[in-house]
Amino acid sequence: MSADKLYVNGSIFTVNKDREWAEAVAVEGNKIVYVGDRAGADAFCDEDTEIYDLDGKMMLPGFIDGHCHPVMAAHVLSQIVFDIDWTLDECLDNIRKYVAEHPDADAYFGLGYAEWLFDEKGPRKELLDDICPDKPMFFLGSGAHEAWGNSKCFEMAGITKDTPDPLPGLHYFSRNEKGEPAGHIVEGRAQAMIMSKINFFDSDSVINIMAENSADYAAMGVTGTVDVGMYSYLEKQYYEALDAIRDSGKYLQRFVGCTCHLDDVDLVDSRIEAIVKAREKYNDDKFRINLFKIINDGTMESRSAALSEPYPEDGSVVKPLMDEKTAAEAGLKAAKEGLDVNMHAIGDVAARSVVAMAKAIREAGYDDCRVTCSHSQYVAPDDIPLFGKYDIIANSTGVWMYGNPLMDKVLGHINNETFRMRSLIDGGARMALGSDFPVDEYGREPLKSIEMCATRKMYGQPDAPVLEPADEKTTVQEAIEGFTINNAYQMHMDDVIGSIEVGKYADFVILEENILDIPLEDIHNVKVIETVMDGVTTYKA
The missing domain is CATH 3.20.20.140 (Metal-dependent hydrolases)
Incomplete structure (x- = not known):
């Protein structure tokens, strides 16, 4: 058996308890055929095998x-994406800017305002009404378990003070002193009563x-x-x-x-x-x-x-x-x-x-x-x-x-x-x-x-x-x-992925440095050099 590619000369962390570190990994097609020391890899190589010199870099199973x-992300990231660190004024300014830049939109949608910007009563519809009173606006919070809507949003969805909450105390609409929806929509079933009636995507x-x-x-x-x-x-x-x-x-x-x-x-x-x-x-x-x-x-x-x-x-x-x-x-x-x-x-x-x-x-x-x-x-x-x-x-x-x-x-x-x-x-x-x-x-x-x-x-x-x-x-x-x-x-797939072992799919990532051997605060800065899934390179720096 000859491998298509042989990875050598790096820090290969297998996440296999029986053999955590290896000197060489051989891949044929989409499967790993060898994991072990460098000398043993020669049996899997011929003149057509590509030798990949890791040059000291770290190799791990793919994340x-x-x-x-x-x-869901492909839907909800289609319009306004809030920065978690924006203040309330910055959120409103960016909503205002987006509306001005997209005057022909039928509805406005967004994701990610910091849910802790508001008190226990949540966001208020009037803040959005001042920006756009005639088109529906609906923004999911940073955890997507609450949302913020304007008056037009509730009007088009037919939600009034007489509309019961779908599951009081868990899936509900916050109310103002008149009992009307105040602009704060909590949990999916309440959100569904709006999003199923208005096309935002x-x-x-x-x-x-x-x-x-x-x-x-x-x-x-x-x-x-x-x-x-x-x-x-x-x-x-x-x-x-x-x-x-x-x-x-x-x-x-x-x-x-x-x-x-x-x-x-x-x-x-x-x-x-x-x-x-x-x-x-x-x-x-x-x-x-x-x-x-x-x-x-x-x-x-x-x-x-x-x-x-x-x-x-x-x-x-x-x-x-x-x-x-x-x-x-x-x-x-x-x-x-x-x-x-x-x-x-x-x-x-x-x-x-x-x-x-x-x-x-x-x-x-x-x-x-x-x-x-x-x-x-x-x-x-x-x-x-x-x-x-x-x-x-x-x-x-x-x-x-x-x-x-x-x-x-x-x-x-x-x-x-x-x-x-x-x-x-x-x-x-x-x-x-x-x-x-x-x-x-x-x-x-x-x-x-x-x-x-x-x-x-x-x-x-x-x-x-x-x-x-x-x-x-x-x-x-x-x-x-x-x-x-x-x-x-x-995933119920630990027999075929998740570690670098013979017989498993060739899914792995190559990192610029060994993250087990650097200061903790530097880990997020380590560069991804290459990603391989099913034996095919999906990313290369």
Whole structure:
């Protein structure tokens, strides 16, 4: 057997516990055929084998974004993209500028204003009415679990003071003193009542945006993505986009997804049925649908996360979409169909539903079902060891792990008790990392997240405040595993990707420096030299 390419003379970190470092890697076609010392590689070479001199650079398995929304991103990034650091005045100025530059638009859409700019009552429609009173305006917040709309938006959607909230206390419209919608729209079912009535998106641009985003991912060293869902009212557009991007050959990552996520307990059966049907069409190692995603609460910034304590500002208490019993029943239904399960759980009460779901799945004998707790932001101390016991994957996002004193007023002491990844790992859980793109705020680059997992402070800012508890930092190696083998496990593909091993696909990234051997604060600056997916170079610096 002769290899097409042989990689030598670098720091090759395999993420294989049996052999973490190698001197040479040989690739034939799209598969790895040799991993070992330099001398042993000669048996796989002939005069046609290309020798790739790494020249001291680092080679890793390709990064996998274990929590993102690539199809949704292609829709919501089509107009105004807010900078997370903009003040309210800067947000309004940029909206005003965009409207002036696009006077012929029928509607205005955007993503990413900082949700902590406002008090517990949220943003107000009058601020947008002053800019554009005659066309609908709808802007998703930085976490996409709340939105900001103008009066025309509510008018065209037929939402008045007499319109009931879809799920009071979790999916709702903030109201003014007259009981009318005030401009603040919380969670997906409330957002759907507007977005299903007004067309904010140009379908012709979606595929181009998705291809551009995929190319950007390749430049970051990403070879796989876990798509954790689209709004259910855009399900038709989801399939259209996925069909088109697959046919185009312009998606440069492996894609595992769930189609649309669930935010209505009455739709469990129909959503599972839709995923099983989609799996018949998408079920190979490039594109696969096999994930049941539940949105069980909101975000802390939107004050819609399900916490065991009232929010300090107004004493409000938020309940999760699914209690423990309902979550267990839903998870079992999905597991019986051979689906993996992912539950968005920001607050500790929502996370407890994940534990109950996983417990039911394991006790029923579905040991191969991958159960993921998305975000794992605030897990009760008593529940942390249960993640390991019931094989719950603790998904999180490194670029969220920084000290933010602005959230003290929203969360009180809880603001210093979040993202306890050290404890989760020590308790036996697998940490799987993702960006939550397009609601990634400070970037979706894996190297940023790897640095911030290990520092718990804003990348590139050595003097920035540390996110407490400071002793919840991970190691760099654990963060690398979180972007490689652990995400491959979450994708149910750890037998074919996630580490550099013989027989696995040739998915890897080459970095300018060995990130295990440099100061932590320098990791985000390390340059991606080349990305290879399925044996094909998808990016080269």
